[in-house]
Amino acid sequence: xxxxxLSYANVMAPAxxxxxxxxxxxxxxxxxxxxxxxxxxxxxxxxxxxGFLDLPGDRGAVKxxxxxxxxxxxxxxxxxxxxxxxxxxxxxxxxxxxxxxHWNLRSDEERDHFPRLHFLENADPDSFTELLGRxxxxxxxxxxVSKSGSTxxxxxxxxxxxxxxxxALGEEKVGGHLLFTTDPSAGPLRKLAEARGVPSMAIPANVxxxxxxxxxxxxxxxxxVGIDPDEVxxxxxxxxxxxEADQLRENPAGLVAVLLHSLDxxxxxxxxxxxxxxxxxRNLSLWFQQLWAESLGKGQDLDGRPVETGPTPLAALGAVxxxxxxxxxxxxxxDKVVLxxxxxxxxxxxxxxxxxxxxxxxxxLGDSELGELLEVERxxxxxxxxxxxxxSLVVEVDRxxxxxxxxxxxxxxxxxxxxxxLYGVDPLDQPGVELGKRLTYGLMGRTGFDAAExxxxxxxxxxx
Amino acid sequence: xxxxxLSYANVMAPAxxxxxxxxxxxxxxxxxxxxxxxxxxxxxxxxxxxGFLDLPGDRGAVKxxxxxxxxxxxxxxxxxxxxxxxxxxxxxxxxxxxxxxHWNLRSDEERDHFPRLHFLENADPDSFTELLGRxxxxxxxxxxVSKSGSTxxxxxxxxxxxxxxxxALGEEKVGGHLLFTTDPSAGPLRKLAEARGVPSMAIPANVxxxxxxxxxxxxxxxxxVGIDPDEVxxxxxxxxxxxEADQLRENPAGLVAVLLHSLDxxxxxxxxxxxxxxxxxRNLSLWFQQLWAESLGKGQDLDGRPVETGPTPLAALGAVxxxxxxxxxxxxxxDKVVLxxxxxxxxxxxxxxxxxxxxxxxxxLGDSELGELLEVERxxxxxxxxxxxxxSLVVEVDRxxxxxxxxxxxxxxxxxxxxxxLYGVDPLDQPGVELGKRLTYGLMGRTGFDAAExxxxxxxxxxx
Numbered sequence: 001x002x003x004x005x006l007s008y009a010n011v012m013a014p015a016x017x018x019x020x021x022x023x024x025x026x027x028x029x030x031x032x033x034x035x036x037x038x039x040x041x042x043x044x045x046x047x048x049x050x051g052f053l054d055l056p057g058d059r060g061a062v063k064x065x066x067x068x069x070x071x072x073x074x075x076x077x078x079x080x081x082x083x084x085x086x087x088x089x090x091x092x093x094x095x096x097x098x099x100x101x102h103w104n105l106r107s108d109e110e111r112d113h114f115p116r117l118h119f120l121e122n123a124d125p126d127s128f129t130e131l132l133g134r135x136x137x138x139x140x141x142x143x144x145v146s147k148s149g150s151t152x153x154x155x156x157x158x159x160x161x162x163x164x165x166x167x168a169l170g171e172e173k174v175g176g177h178l179l180f181t182t183d184p185s186a187g188p189l190r191k192l193a194e195a196r197g198v199p200s201m202a203i204p205a206n207v208x209x210x211x212x213x214x215x216x217x218x219x220x221x222x223x224x225v226g227i228d229p230d231e232v233x234x235x236x237x238x239x240x241x242x243x244e245a246d247q248l249r250e251n252p253a254g255l256v257a258v259l260l261h262s263l264d265x266x267x268x269x270x271x272x273x274x275x276x277x278x279x280x281x282r283n284l285s286l287w288f289q290q291l292w293a294e295s296l297g298k299g300q301d302l303d304g305r306p307v308e309t310g311p312t313p314l315a316a317l318g319a320v321x322x323x324x325x326x327x328x329x330x331x332x333x334x335d336k337v338v339l340x341x342x343x344x345x346x347x348x349x350x351x352x353x354x355x356x357x358x359x360x361x362x363x364x365l366g367d368s369e370l371g372e373l374l375e376v377e378r379x380x381x382x383x384x385x386x387x388x389x390x391x392s393l394v395v396e397v398d399r400x401x402x403x404x405x406x407x408x409x410x411x412x413x414x415x416x417x418x419x420x421x422l423y424g425v426d427p428l429d430q431p432g433v434e435l436g437k438r439l440t441y442g443l444m445g446r447t448g449f450d451a452a453e454x455x456x457x458x459x460x461x462x463x464x
Numbered sequence: 465x466x467x468x469x470l471s472y473a474n475v476m477a478p479a480x481x482x483x484x485x486x487x488x489x490x491x492x493x494x495x496x497x498x499x500x501x502x503x504x505x506x507x508x509x510x511x512x513x514x515g516f517l518d519l520p521g522d523r524g525a526v527k528x529x530x531x532x533x534x535x536x537x538x539x540x541x542x543x544x545x546x547x548x549x550x551x552x553x554x555x556x557x558x559x560x561x562x563x564x565x566h567w568n569l570r571s572d573e574e575r576d577h578f579p580r581l582h583f584l585e586n587a588d589p590d591s592f593t594e595l596l597g598r599x600x601x602x603x604x605x606x607x608x609v610s611k612s613g614s615t616x617x618x619x620x621x622x623x624x625x626x627x628x629x630x631x632a633l634g635e636e637k638v639g640g641h642l643l644f645t646t647d648p649s650a651g652p653l654r655k656l657a658e659a660r661g662v663p664s665m666a667i668p669a670n671v672x673x674x675x676x677x678x679x680x681x682x683x684x685x686x687x688x689v690g691i692d693p694d695e696v697x698x699x700x701x702x703x704x705x706x707x708e709a710d711q712l713r714e715n716p717a718g719l720v721a722v723l724l725h726s727l728d729x730x731x732x733x734x735x736x737x738x739x740x741x742x743x744x745x746r747n748l749s750l751w752f753q754q755l756w757a758e759s760l761g762k763g764q765d766l767d768g769r770p771v772e773t774g775p776t777p778l779a780a781l782g783a784v785x786x787x788x789x790x791x792x793x794x795x796x797x798x799d800k801v802v803l804x805x806x807x808x809x810x811x812x813x814x815x816x817x818x819x820x821x822x823x824x825x826x827x828x829l830g831d832s833e834l835g836e837l838l839e840v841e842r843x844x845x846x847x848x849x850x851x852x853x854x855x856s857l858v859v860e861v862d863r864x865x866x867x868x869x870x871x872x873x874x875x876x877x878x879x880x881x882x883x884x885x886l887y888g889v890d891p892l893d894q895p896g897v898e899l900g901k902r903l904t905y906g907l908m909g910r911t912g913f914d915a916a917e918x919x920x921x922x923x924x925x926x927x928x
Contacts, residue, residue: 007922015919023924085787102594105568122784123841124743125834129812130566150825153783156816156837159829163817188825209787252928270797271735271776279591290788297792310796312735314778319617320586322900323549323673324754328761330896332774333734348593352620353627361614361652364910365623370589373620373908377587380903383918387899394921432794435851436786439844444837446828454847455479457858458471460487464716 003238004397004407006252010382011259011337011391019267019334019389021259026248034248034258037421044417049428051206052413055214056237056406062229064201065216068179069223076141077108079115079224080131082161083145083217084153085290086209087181088121090218090409091145093287097280097400098227100347114226115141120161123153128160137168141224143179145217147203149187152440175199181216208428210291211416213409228402235406243414253414256393260337260415261422263391264311269337272311273329276341277318277378280400284341285315288412295416298425299432309423319377326381330388338385338392340378341408345399346371467702468861468871470716474846475723475801475855483731483798483853485723490712498712498722501885508881513892515670516877519678520701520870526693528665529680532643533687540605541572543579543688544595546625547609547681548617549754550673551645552585554682554873555609557751561744561864562691564811578690579605584625587617592624601632605688607643609681611667613651616904639663645680672892674755675880677873692866699870707878717878720857724801724879725886727855728775733801736775737793740805741782741842744864748805749779752876759880762889763896773887783841790845794852802849802856804842805872809863810835 013020021030044050055061073079081091095103095117104116118131142161146154165174175198182189184202193200201216212218214236219229245251248258263269272292274285297310316325318340329336352373354366365373382392395411397404420427441449457463477484485494508514519525537543545555559567559581568580582595606625610618629638639662646653648666657664665680676682678700683693709715712722727733736756738749761774780789782804793800816837818830829837846856859875861868884891905913 005927007927009919009921009923009926012924012926015923084784089788100590100594102591102598105598122743122781123834123838124741125810125812125814125838126564127566127743128814128834130564134566134569151787152829152837152841155826156829156832156834157814159816159819159826160814160834162819163815188820188823191823192820250928255928270799277588279586279588286788293789293792293796297796299795308795308797310792312776312778312792312796312800314776317586320548322897323615324553324750325757326900327894327896328757328774328776330899331763331772332757332761332776333772335734336776346589348589350589350592350621350624351627352623355623355626356652356656359652359655360911362619362623364905364908365616365620368620368908370587370592370620370624373616373904374587374589376907377616377900377904379918379921380907381900382921383903383916384900386919388896392921430791432791432852433786435794436790436841436844436848439847440837440841441828443840443844444828444832447824452847454843455473455850457473457843457846459473459479460476462473462476463469463471464714464719 001403002398003242004252004395004404004411006255007394007396008255008259010386011263011393016386016391017389019391021262030258030262031248033422034251034254037257037418038246038254040421041417048206050417051204052211052214053240054204055207056233056240061216062233065220065223065229068199068201068220073141073179073224074114076115077139078118078135079141079143079221080118080120080135081143081145081221082120082154082157084121084151086212087145087147087151087154087217088119089283089287089290090213091221092119093284094213094218094222094227094232094405095225096283097405098402099225101279112226115224117221117225120157121153123156128157132164137165137177141177141179143181143221144189145181146189147183147209147212149182149189155188181220210294211413213287214406231402232406235403236410239407239410240414243410253411254418256411256415257418257422259393260311261419263337269335269391270311271314271336273314273316273325273336273338274341275316275318275321275338277374278341278343278346278400279317281341282317284408285317289313289315291412291416292419294430295427296419296423296425301424302426307425309425318381319374322377322381329390330384334390336390338390340382340392340394342375342378342394342396343398343400343404344396465867466862467706468716468859468868468875470719471858471860472719472723474850475727475857480850480855481853483855485726494722494726495712497886498715498718501721501882502710502718504885505881512670514881515668516675516678517704518668519671520697520704525680526697529684529687529693532663532665532684537605537643537688538578540579541603542582542599542605543685544582544584544599544604544606545609545685546584546606546618546621548585548615550676551609551611551615551618551681552583553747553751553754554677555685556583557748558677558682558686558691558696558869559689560747561869562866563689565743576690579688581685581689584621585617587620592621596628601629601641605641605643607645607685608653609645610653611647611673611676613646613653619652645684674758675877677751678870695866696870699867700874703871703874704878707874717875718882720875720879721882721886723857724775725883727801733799733855734775735778735800737778737780737789737800737802738805739780739782739785739802741838742805742807742810742864743781745805746781748872749781753777753779755876755880758894759891760883760887760889765888766890771889773889782845783838786841786845793854794848798854800854802854804846804856804858806839806842806858806860807862807864807868808860
């Protein structure tokens with residue numbers, strides 16, 4: 001199997017022209033920037049901050065995942081992951097890429113008797129009632145995922161689910177339909193797991209939500225629907241190994257980070273458009289969006305000085321967004337870079353028959369294949385962008401299998417920590433979300449939080 | 465029913481502080497800008513360019529839609545819309561908002577025997593084979609939607625679908641499973657409809673793809689799954705009427721356009737984040753993203769001078785993206801405005817039981833309701849943004865019904881044409897997508913298009 005590749009001629013001056021990066025600069029100043037970033041990332045790694053790097057080697061976690069999946073996880077008709085943000089995006093990205101977008105419409109036989117898979121993310125009563133009105137709680141396993149064990153949306157839905165289970169099954173059977181994934185020692189979910197004997201998985205203390213896809217957060221739901229955790233981790237380990245390269249040009253994550261950062265800082269290209277050409281990767285874009293935005297969008301630098309920095313990730317999908325965003329990408333402000341993702345070989349093949357040889361607007365499509373058209377569209381779009389002086393990168397994998405997903409997850413996680421070093425911010429914290437949480441607690445009447453005075457959104461009559 | 469409201473105190477200086485808009489400026493310079501924009505939009509309307517404004521009054525179209533939906537559209541088990549971009553986003557937004565996100569998982573009885581609804585958008589062979597392998601073509605209606613009648617992705621899939629229908633049903637029965645929505649007189653689909661007697665709907669010549677949701681492009685799929693076109697159009701007509709107001713402060717679309725444009729042009733806030741708090745509005749964000757990006761992202765102004773302008777629309781979803789984008793919105797560059805969408809009343813109600821009164825991190829959630837938590841999160845987020853000097857607007861509707869969707873569609877379509885006038889660009893064209901199309905045709909061997917020399921994406925060895 002060919003490993004993942006990154007091609008970046010279309011951000012370089014020879015192909016792109018004046019907005020491109022000079023090769024000498026790549027090997028000079030940018031290589032030096034990379035060395036400084038690498039030194040910082042190495043220190044973080046040595047100090048144990050980058051827990052996601054240890055996950056591919058965590059045999060105990062894989063064993064625990066397999067035990068749960070094989071012993072009872074796969075017995076159920078439905079798996080419902082109750083989680084939001086970093087507690088759902090990775091599992092969504094992984095399972096959508098490997099199961100496709102119609103998994104839940106498949107019959108039991110077509111799913112090889114693996115469970116249907118649902119996500120309760122948002123605190124949206126419509127989604128909750130629609131889903132819970134449709135599934136039989138007696139045949140459903142709820143995997144409640146929260147590192148802190150206190151995420152408001154998740155815990156609210158857990159409480160409602162627990163009530164429904166109790167009503168349907170009786171109190172003593174509730175625990176058999178729950179599975180918690182949370183901190184190894186702290187938080188309400190951990191406490192409940194121990195008090196009530198609910199089976200549980202641990203998210204290592206040094207693995208934050210948005211870096212947790214290779215922990216049980218992503219791999220357990222995956223294993224329950226038949227995705228081999230070892231394959232995912234083997235791909236991730238292989239990518240981590242490649243990203244130990246000390247030469248920038250040999251380091252895929254280093255290149256992604258250095259090129260995107262330089263195009264932003266030195267060229268004002270602050271919008272990073274993630275554009276896979278495969279419906280199955282729509283959720284990977286959303287996973288990347290969280291990773292990139294929450295890690296790099298920071299108000300303070302590493303010395304506590306105000307910076308208000310960070311690129312804006314924009315999740316797109318090719319070829320669909322050629323009919324939506326492309327006009328802006330081609331002709332709008334030169335503040336964007338496109339990161340194409342391509343799988344060389346799809347699962348399906350769709351022959352396009354030659355049905356109207358005399359109709360010029362249809363004849364050229366005849367006797368081709370749908371995946372060929374999709375790749376032609378991608379290449380044409382990359383070339384059109386290049387000719388307009390708009391940079392793009394392309395990441396390619398042979399096909400969307402568990403190994404390739406492991407490579408992709410590790411590539412972008414490592415690019416993100418390199419990005420943190422390059423932007424000069426802490427990629428592991430998220431202090432900006434605290435104020436909203438405190439205001440929420442206050443409004444909901446949580447003990448110890450005051451109900452703050454909120455400015456009305458139509459104060460001063462600014463309303464129509 | 466309360467009409468849609470727009471509250472905008474949180475973009476104004478009294479509430480927001482130094483980055484906000486001064487009320488005197490709103491009533492002075494910005495009101496004048498609005499008058500100039502309004503004059504231009506009035507001229508466009510009078511010259512017949514803005515066909516979408518005539519759709520609410522087009523009784524003939526509604527009659528044709530009802531006839532098709534009632535006479536045979538609803539007989540099928542499956543409706544598959546074959547279309548991309550403006551040919552699918554509006555129908556997706558409308559039907560998702562009103563049917564919910566689990567429509568296709570419902571039983572026939574739960575769907576009141578209306579068809580299941582699928583979209584074939586992308587030229588992705590995986591999605592195509594998954595869907596076509598699952599549905600029975602004999603019980604499926606394919607609505608092929610393309611204004612030009614020659615969109616590559618759509619026509620390629622149409623050819624493949626037609627072949628499948630012919631193999632399953634025999635040649636003479638194919639036409640009964642097809643329904644075309646296309647230009648009233650031109651293009652290959654129109655020609656085929658006439659030559660083969662395929663039933664068809666017309667998209668008025670002066671209605672472009674991204675402004676077509678209120679035409680049969682959006683309303684026909686809606687009607688086939690039970691959405692009353694008259695209700696949607698009544699809401700749209702009501703909003704169009706409100707947006708005839710000549711005073712800026714009384715004109716909802718004028719306010720959306722003037723405020724977002726001013727925050728961009730005068731304040732550098734070029735990223736416009738559309739953030740509904742309802743899972744059912746995820747596709748409305750994507751519909752808005754196309755409308756805003758493709759209409760306002762332009763390389764030339766109205767006099768043909770180079771400008772390279774246009775805001776970047778970012779589709780988000782609350783409260784989910786509080787766990788993804790909010791950190792960047794709160795602390796990153798001050799280049800963003802958030803447009804909240806809120807429905808005051810959800811379809812469902814989910815009581816959160818008080819199960820752990822002694823566990824402080826859970827007790828505050830007990831005895832509340834999930835929709836209450838969602839709105840508290842939205843209010844808290846808006847307030848947190850305000851305190852950090854980050855502007856936001858909020859659009860509110862009572863509930864997600866057909867009428868409210870009509871209001872929303874018309875509001876943003878009108879805001880877009882006002883936006884075109886304010887940015888000084890033509891909101892109705894999309895010249896930037898032509899080069900990519902020509903390159904695609906050339907690579908696919910279409911007569912009259914040369915296979916251009918493409919620069920390799922790894923030219924110069926820029927590949928790892």
